[in-house]
Amino acid sequence: MILKGIAAAPGYAIGPVFVMKDNQVKVERKTLSAPEAKAEVVRFSEIVNQAIEQVKEIQEQAREKMGDEQAEIFESHILVLHDDEFVGRTKEVILEKNINAEAALAEVTEELVAFFEGMDNEYMNERAADFRDLNKRLHGLLTGAKQASLSDFEEPVVLITDDLTPSDSAQLDRDRVAGFATNIGGRTSHSAIMARSMEIPAVVGLKDVTEQLHDGDIVILDGTTGDLIVHPSDEQIAAYRVKKENFAKRKAEFHKYMNAASTTVDGHTVELVANIGNPGDAHNAHKNGAEGIGLFRTEFLYMGRPNFPTEEEQFEAYKEVAETFGKDHPIVIRTLDIGGDKELDYLELPKEMNPFLGYRAIRLCLDETDMFKTQLRAILRASAFGNVKIMYPMIATIVELRAANAILAEVKAELDTAGIAYNKNLEVGIMIEIPAAVLVSDQLAKEADFFSIGTNDLVQYTMAADRMNEKVSHLTQPMNPSVLRLIRMVIENAHREGKWVGMCGEMAGNLVAIPLLLGLGLDEFSMSASSVLPARVLMSKISLADAKEIAAKALDMQTADEIQQFVQDSFPVIEELL
Structure with missing residues (x-):
C-alpha cells in the first residue's frame, strides 16, 4: 500500500x-465568582511566565541542534507569550465570562487557529501551529499534565x-x-x-x-x-536502500558546490539567490549556498501582530539580512505586498469580490503614504549596511512606477536633511507579474533599474486561472507557451536597455524550467533555499548554447506538457537531480 x-x-x-x-484533552469549563476570576488571571500569568522559561530552554536546544535560524522560531513564541492578542485576550475572557484559564485559553486558541487556517496563504495557515503549540504547553502547565x-x-x-x-x-x-x-x-x-x-x-x-x-x-x-x-x-526495501545510498552521495556532491559560482560548462554565470520572509530565513539561505536574496517578502513582518511594525523594527530586520550576506551580495527587498490573500487585522480594507485584482500591493501603498514612507525609510537606512535594492510589487503602468519613485525621492530628501546615511546609488526595480506590464516592459525598462518576474501571479493572470482553485489548477502552467513568450519579451526589452532581469516565482527553482530560463537570457534565479544547490549543480552540467537552442524550439511548441517532456529528454541530468 x-x-x-x-x-x-x-x-x-x-x-x-x-x-x-x-x-485531545477535554477541557473542563468552570464558572467562577468575580474574585475567583481575578485570582485565576494571576494564576494564568504565573503559568505564562513558566512557559516563557520552558520555551527559552527549548530555544537553546534548537540552537544546539539546528543553528540560530531555526531557534528564531521560538523567539516568535516568546513574543506571542508577551502579546495581548493571545495572552491578553485569554485574561480578558477569564474576567468577561468568569471562567477558568483552561477554558478561556481553549476558546482564544480556537479563534486564532480558525483565523489563520481560513487565510488563502500557506505561510499564514502554518501560523496556526504556533498557537496550537503554545496552547498545548500552557494547558499542560495549567493541569500538571506530563509532556x-x-x-x-x-x-x-x-x-x-x-x-x-x-x-x-x-x-x-x-x-x-x-x-x-x-x-x-x-x-x-x-x-x-x-x-x-x-x-x-x-x-x-x-x-x-x-x-x-x-x-x-x-x-x-x-x-x-x-x-x-x-x-x-x-524488492522495494532493496531498491530504496540503493536510493538511500545514492541520495547520500548526491548530498555530498551538492556540498562541493556550496561556495562555487553558478556557471555553465561554457562559462556563462548567473546569480542564484533566495526568497525569504524573515531574517531567520536569510541565515538558512546563506547556509544553503545562496548568493544573496532575490525576494524579501516584507509583508510577513506586518502579519500575525496587532499593529504596524515600527520603522526601527523594520530597519533592524532589513539590516540583519543585509549583514548576513555582506556588501557584495544583493538583497532585493519588496515593498509591502498586502491584499489579495494576505490581510492585516489592524488595516481595515474593504471586502472585495476579487481581491487578487483589487486594492493591494503598490495600489494600497500609493494611498497609504505614511505607511509606505515608514517602510521606505527603513529600507534606505538598511542600504548603508549592504547591497540593498528596492522592488515595487504589482506595477501595471509607468504612472505607478513614477508615483512610487516620487514618494521615494521625498523620503531620500528627508534623510538627507536629517543627515542619515543610505546608499544614494541604490537600485530600484519592479516586479513583472501583470501581463499589462509585460506589454509595456520596453517603456518600463527605461525607468526601472531591474525587473523581477513574479511567475506565481503572472501565470494566473495570463491563464485567467486562480492558483488557489483546485478546479482550474491544471491551467496553472508556468511552461505554457504563452507564459514563456511573455518571459522572453520581458527579458529582451530589459536587455535592450542594459537592465538585468531576475525571477522570484516558484518557476525559478524548477529544475525542468531552469534550462529554458537560462536559454531565454534570465540573469538571476531566486528560489527557496533548499533549491539553490541542486540548481547550481544543474547549471554546472549544461551549456548556455544548448539551453538557447532548446528554448528557441520550445517556444514553437503548443503545450506545456510537450515542452516539459522535450526539456527533460534534452537534458537527462535533470532526472538524476530530481
Whole structure:
C-alpha cells in the first residue's frame, strides 16, 4: 500500500513506525465568582511566565541542534507569550465570562487557529501551529499534565503523528527518529522547515495516517516524492536502500558546490539567490549556498501582530539580512505586498469580490503614504549596511512606477536633511507579474533599474486561472507557451536597455524550467533555499548554447506538457537531480 502525501524534507527512511496520536484533552469549563476570576488571571500569568522559561530552554536546544535560524522560531513564541492578542485576550475572557484559564485559553486558541487556517496563504495557515503549540504547553502547565518525550525510542523509528509542533520538532533525536510522517501540514510548516534543517526525511499532509498504521509496522518513507510505502516487499526495501545510498552521495556532491559560482560548462554565470520572509530565513539561505536574496517578502513582518511594525523594527530586520550576506551580495527587498490573500487585522480594507485584482500591493501603498514612507525609510537606512535594492510589487503602468519613485525621492530628501546615511546609488526595480506590464516592459525598462518576474501571479493572470482553485489548477502552467513568450519579451526589452532581469516565482527553482530560463537570457534565479544547490549543480552540467537552442524550439511548441517532456529528454541530468 502506498499513501500519498506532501514531500516536506528530502531523503529516505526504512524501518518500524511509532504512532503518536494527539489525544485531545477535554477541557473542563468552570464558572467562577468575580474574585475567583481575578485570582485565576494571576494564576494564568504565573503559568505564562513558566512557559516563557520552558520555551527559552527549548530555544537553546534548537540552537544546539539546528543553528540560530531555526531557534528564531521560538523567539516568535516568546513574543506571542508577551502579546495581548493571545495572552491578553485569554485574561480578558477569564474576567468577561468568569471562567477558568483552561477554558478561556481553549476558546482564544480556537479563534486564532480558525483565523489563520481560513487565510488563502500557506505561510499564514502554518501560523496556526504556533498557537496550537503554545496552547498545548500552557494547558499542560495549567493541569500538571506530563509532556511526552520524543527522544526516548530504543531504536530508530519512523514517527507517525497528527502534527509535530515546533517544540516537538526541536526535541527530536536524529539518531532515534529516522523520519516522520504527519496527518496535516505543508512544505512551509515549522515541522517541515525543521526537518529540512535537521536533515530528517519527512512527509506531511497524509490526512489519516495515524489511523492506518500501528506500532511496529514496517514502512518506507520517501521524503523526495511524498510517498509512504506500507509493508514494502523485500524488492522495494532493496531498491530504496540503493536510493538511500545514492541520495547520500548526491548530498555530498551538492556540498562541493556550496561556495562555487553558478556557471555553465561554457562559462556563462548567473546569480542564484533566495526568497525569504524573515531574517531567520536569510541565515538558512546563506547556509544553503545562496548568493544573496532575490525576494524579501516584507509583508510577513506586518502579519500575525496587532499593529504596524515600527520603522526601527523594520530597519533592524532589513539590516540583519543585509549583514548576513555582506556588501557584495544583493538583497532585493519588496515593498509591502498586502491584499489579495494576505490581510492585516489592524488595516481595515474593504471586502472585495476579487481581491487578487483589487486594492493591494503598490495600489494600497500609493494611498497609504505614511505607511509606505515608514517602510521606505527603513529600507534606505538598511542600504548603508549592504547591497540593498528596492522592488515595487504589482506595477501595471509607468504612472505607478513614477508615483512610487516620487514618494521615494521625498523620503531620500528627508534623510538627507536629517543627515542619515543610505546608499544614494541604490537600485530600484519592479516586479513583472501583470501581463499589462509585460506589454509595456520596453517603456518600463527605461525607468526601472531591474525587473523581477513574479511567475506565481503572472501565470494566473495570463491563464485567467486562480492558483488557489483546485478546479482550474491544471491551467496553472508556468511552461505554457504563452507564459514563456511573455518571459522572453520581458527579458529582451530589459536587455535592450542594459537592465538585468531576475525571477522570484516558484518557476525559478524548477529544475525542468531552469534550462529554458537560462536559454531565454534570465540573469538571476531566486528560489527557496533548499533549491539553490541542486540548481547550481544543474547549471554546472549544461551549456548556455544548448539551453538557447532548446528554448528557441520550445517556444514553437503548443503545450506545456510537450515542452516539459522535450526539456527533460534534452537534458537527462535533470532526472538524476530530481
